[in-house]
Each structure stands twice: as C-alpha cells, then as structure tokens.
Amino acid sequence: MRSLAERKEHIKLMALRLRAIRLANGYENISTFTAAFNLTRSNYRLHELGEREMKSTDLLYYAKKFNIACEWLLAGDGAPYRSKNKSLALTQQEAKIFYYLEIETMKLRFYEKTDKVLEEKLQIKQQELQKKLNLKK
Secondary structure (H helix, E strand, O other), X not given: OOOHHHHHHHHHHHHHHHHHHHHHOOOOOHHHHHHHOOOOHHHXXXXXXXXXXXXXXXXXXXXXXXXXXXXXXXXXXXXXXXXXXXXXXXXXXXXXXXXXHHHHHHHHHHHHHHHHHHHHHHHHHHHHHHHHOOOOO
C-alpha cells in the first residue's frame, strides 16, 4: 500500500501528463481545451492541477478521448499514443508531449525546492525571534 506522500506524488505526475497532452495539442489554457474536447471544465481542471484524484472511469475516458494509452496516463509507461504500429520511433506529437512533460516536471521540482527553502528561512527567522524574545518552543 502506498503512503500518502507517494499517492500525492502519483497524482501530481498523472496531472503533469494531462497538462502535457493539452499543451502538445496547442491549447494554452484549460477553457479552450475543454470546450474543444467537450469536457467538463471544473472536473478536468482539478485533475490537471492534481487537486482531485482520477477515478478509473476518468482515466479510461481521457485515454479514449485523446487516443492515449491508459498505462502511459496512469504510470508513464510506454509511449503516450495507442498504436498498432510497434515502432520505437516517436511521432512528432509524442515528442511534443514528452517535451512539455519534462518542462512541467522541472517547474514542479523548482517550486517544491523553492517552497522548502522559504520554509527553512521562515523557521530560522522564527528561531531568531524566539531567541531575541527569550522564548522557548
């Protein structure tokens, strides 16, 4: 069984793959993408932001709607697109998806590190203030 942290990380990675699909299809924002694919904006938005876990029905729906392999969307395994052609060569669209996925992953890691640094600085400031005021935790 996965820990809560592992589940959250898995949800974030699935969300990043959804975002990569949208960006690779040329849609800068969620509204135009959901309108073009006839999706419920609020539900898709929560999935793409990683704020709501995808149910198996959502996963299957997105896979069918975007012609994406379920195993790729779920776990990042294999190539994004379902294909009868077992060629190892990536299509241009798949290359775009991997590009956007890499960019979004790097952004996520950057913001996570930035948040940790800010949190550490805040703790140091709190400790300094406590020392000045002669307070103990």
